[in-house]
Amino acid sequence: MGEREKEIFEDHAAVAQRSMATLPEKFEKVIEEMAHGKTLTAPATLVIQKRLFGTDLSPNNNRYMKKKKKKYAIVKKKRHVEVKIIEPSLELETVKFCRWDMAKRNGGRTSSSYIINGKWSPIMTRNSLWKEMEVQLWCFRVDQDLCFGLVPLPQIHHG
Numbered sequence: 001m002g003e004r005e006k007e008i009f010e011d012h013a014a015v016a017q018r019s020m021a022t023l024p025e026k027f028e029k030v031i032e033e034m035a036h037g038k039t040l041t042a043p044a045t046l047v048i049q050k051r052l053f054g055t056d057l058s059p060n061n062n063r064y065m066k067k068k069k070k071k072y073a074i075v076k077k078k079r080h081v082e083v084k085i086i087e088p089s090l091e092l093e094t095v096k097f098c099r100w101d102m103a104k105r106n107g108g109r110t111s112s113s114y115i116i117n118g119k120w121s122p123i124m125t126r127n128s129l130w131k132e133m134e135v136q137l138w139c140f141r142v143d144q145d146l147c148f149g150l151v152p153l154p155q156i157h158h159g
Contacts, residue, residue, distance in 0.1 A: 021046040023138055027149045030086050035142045042141035044149065049136045057124055057131055063117035064137075064150075084142075085116065086149040088127040088135075095119050097146065116148070123150070 023044045031044060056064050080098035087093055096118035101110050129135075129152075138149040 021049070021136065023149065024151060026090060027086055027138070027151060030090055030092075031140055031142075031147075031149070034084070034092070034147065038143045040140065040142055041144050042139075044138045044140040047137045047139050047148075049134065049153070052129055052131060052133045052135060054131050057129060059121050059124075062121045063115045064120055081146065082118075083116075083145070084147045085123070086147070087123050088129075088150055088152045091126070093119050093123055095123070097148075127152070 023046075028044070031040070052064075055061055080096040082094050083097045085093050085095050095116050098115050098117070099112055100115055101112050103110050123129075127150075133155065134153040136151040136153060138151060140147050140149070
């Protein structure tokens with residue numbers, strides 16, 4: 001399978017995975033509480049499912065990175081936006097959400113990634129996140145404010 005075919009296959013697999021994903025009920029309840037007396041202007045949508053890398057967990061980096069798949073226009077206008085995130089423990093935290101543009105060394109197209117940082121290290125510590133742990137990042141909007149939920153997946157232990 002060529003690179004392009006592999007990329008298309010992975011994109012289709014990701015779309016199928018997102019369409020079958022279900023947000024756990026305990027996260028839905030927190031979202032309902034956040035929206036109480038307000039308007040849930042965008043329902044929870046799975047943004048990415050990934051294994052955490054060492055760079056996601058390094059206290060020196062203090063950030064969780066996701067490759068650009070969906071565009072967030074609000075981030076383009078500002079250096080960063082403060083957003084609420086529901087932690088795996090169901091605690092709410094305010095973090096910074098920004099876009100990092102990285103120029104290619106060979107002068108090729110710039111690649112972009114979206115970053116959650118600011119208070120990422122305390123979230124990582126409080127929730128005992130570890131390398132290779134599989135998580136989902138969900139987004140939703142309350143009164144147009146962008147919010148996220150970080151959902152840990154059941155872990156399969158080999159051995």
